[in-house]
Amino acid sequence: MIYDRLNFRQFARRLAGVALLGVASLSLAQDYDLVLSGGRIVDPASGxxxxxxxxxxxxxxxxxxxDPLAGKTTVDVSGLVVSPGFIDLHSHAITPRGQYFQAYDGVTTALELEAGVFPVAAITQLFEDGATINYGASVSHLAARQQIMGNVSQAHPLLAASAVDPKQASNRQAAFVSTASETQIAQIAQKLSDGLTAGGLGIGLLLDYLSVAVDDRELAMVFAVAATHRAPVIAHIRRGLPGDEAGLSELIRQAENSGASLHICHLNASAMQAVDRFLILIAQARARGVDVTTEAYPYNAGSxxxxAAVFGRDWQRIFAIDYDDxxxxxxxxxxxxxxxEVLRANEPDGLVIHHYGREDWTRKTMVAPGVMVASDAMPIDDSTTGIHPRGMGTFSRFIHQYVDESAEGSLDLSEAITKVSAAPARRLAAFAPxxxxxxxxxxxxxxxxxxxDPALIRDQATYKMPLNESVGVRFLLVNGEFVITDGVIVSDAKPGKQLLNVP
Ligand SMILES: [Zn+2]
Known part of the structure; x- marks a missing residue:
């Protein structure tokens, strides 16, 4: 449990700072549209x-x-925590149903940065009837590569709804296995550059899925394009045998050589038992001036x-698991x-949940300073019945399980809110205003x-019953508009905006 006892000395010290931060205006009644009154405001950016x-x-x-503030509407939020909205850097659930679950999980901005989309404008088609929360995407290296290597158009490579025409399926395979020529590398570079110019939030690089196809030349191109645009590369690193650090070192080297920024996805899932070593490698790179960051989700299974290419390799050794895992x-x-074998041959886009993690690896990653929280929410549409629960529960589960203000070794709320909101925003702000x-x-x-509600927030989604909304988020505001009130979603509220990197 969390929040049973406050750290009163720390609390009093911060309270003393409010007088400086406060800009109370007692002058006119109803100066404001809305006042949230009496909540515990936790804003790590200002302390x-x-x-x-x-x-x-x-x-x-x-x-x-x-001091009291007067608004046209006042909502009493005493006993509740008022936090900057949670920002998910890694969500493949960029659909109305995905946003519904993420809103209940406290997320006000969900970004598809790992896989990305291409062209960038294609993401708006997913929200023609409006968006509940803010959304955006990186430029998809894979989608650009599919266009060049196989003449396949699939703007969102992971979304089932965008599945390619069966006639194109074998062309698509070429994008996963064929090495690019110099000409093709230059063509992919042009598309990545076009996508960044169109407002893409970095370059999404699913390198592990392209392990046999992408060589050093193509990687160097991706990082060079990113460096030119001062944009980050958001990467799923190549996977070796458990704990193999070669995939991480490879991309840190690329970032260092190019000067591009690098964000490593789901560190716990990629590092496994080597999480301490991976964190050290990242810290050492940062100390050398390399702009590298990372994230994790609070679950011990992947999806x-x-x-996926990894299941065509020596996956039992790579994950240290067997078929029944x-x-x-x-x-x-x-x-x-x-x-x-039947499912892999006949339904290659079908999702699996592979149980290979351990709670001690996950906990170390989640509480490590600097590691952000990101869900890796899997694609979901109206027909989805089974799915990894991380798209429903990552953020409330993280707060429920890893925040305890009375226990040594756990996080306090300010540290947790840094991981779910302040740090992800800062990560992108250097590049996208x-x-x-x-x-x-x-x-x-x-x-x-x-x-x-810090005492009640928790996930309800499980591996067996994933389609359950998290509980404990009492109010959610997106661009000043209520998306959740009294713990219930406002179904016709669509204040979400597309976030682009435009001047
Ligand atoms: Zn990934």
């Missing part, structure tokens, strides 16, 4: 952690004060498509050798706000 009032006007934070996500069925207004609650910030 504020105190019971205070927060006012919103025209979709922005307009005042934070211990991917059964057709692999679960068919749609039904929960544990697989046998023959069933695995739109994020300078997110991840904090200073006056002028976008009013993306997660208000949760």
């Amino acid at each position: 504020l952690d105190a019971v205070a009032n927060l006012a919103i006007k025209s979709g922005k934070v307009a005042a934070v004060s211990v 991917t498509q059964i057709g 692999v679960e068919w996500a749609e039904t929960g069925e544990r697989l046998t050798k023959s069933r695995f 739109v994020f300078a207004h997110k991840g904090h609650l200073a006056v002028g910030a976008d009013a993306d706000i997660t208000v949760f």
Whole structure:
């Protein structure tokens, strides 16, 4: 449990700081559109952690004060935590149903940065009827590569709804196995560059899925394009045998040589028992001036498509598991050798959940300073019945399981909110100015706000019953508009905006 006892000395010290931060305006009644009154405002960016009032006007934070504030509407949030909205750097669930679950999990911005989309504008088609929360994407190296290597158009390579025409399936395979010529590398570079110019939030690099296809020349090109645009590369590193650090070192070297920024996806899933070593390698690179960051999700199982390249390799040794550790996500069925082979041949886009992690590896990663929280939410649409629960529960599970303000070795709320909001926003703000207004609650910030009950917040999604909303998020505001009130989603609220890196 969390929040049973406050650290009062720390609390008092932060409260003393409120007078400096507060911009109380006692002048006129109803100056503001909305006031959240009496909540514990935790804003790691300013160091504020105190019971205070927060006012919103025209979709922005307009005042934070211990003095009373008057709004057209006032909501009493005493006993609740008022946090900058959670920012998910890694969500493949960029659909209305995916956003529904992520909203219940406290997420106000969900970004598809690992796989990306190409062309970048294609993401807007997924939200023609409006978006519940903010969304955006990187430029997909894989989608660009599929266009060049196989003449296959698939803007979102992981989304089932964008599955390619069966006639193109073998062309698509070429993108996963064929090495690019110099001419093709130059053509892919042009597409990546076009995507960044169009506002893509970095370059998404699914390197492990392309392990046999992408060589040093192509990698150097990806990092060179990123460096030219001062954009990050967001990567799923190559996987070796358990604990093999070669895949991490390879990309740190590329970042160092090119000067590009690098974000490593799901560190716990990639590092396994070598998580301490991976964290040291990242810290050493940062000390040398390499801009490298990482993230993790609080689950011990992974999930991917059964057709993924890794399942064509020596996967039992790579994950140190066997067939019955692999679960068919749609039904929960544990697989046998023959069933695995049938499904891989006939339904390569079908999702599996492979149980290969350990809680001590995950915990070390989640609580390590600097590691951000990101869900890796899997693609979901209206027909999805089985799926990894991380898309529903990552953020509330993280707070429920790893925050305990009375225990040594656990996180306090400010540290946790840094990981779910302040740090992800800062990661992107250096490159995409739109994020300078997110991840904090200073006056002028976008009013993306997660208000949760620290004693009740928790995930409800399990491997067997994944389609359960998290509980404990009492109010969720996106661009100043309520998406959740009194713990229930406002189904017709669509204040989410597309986030682009545009001047
Ligand atoms: Zn991944």
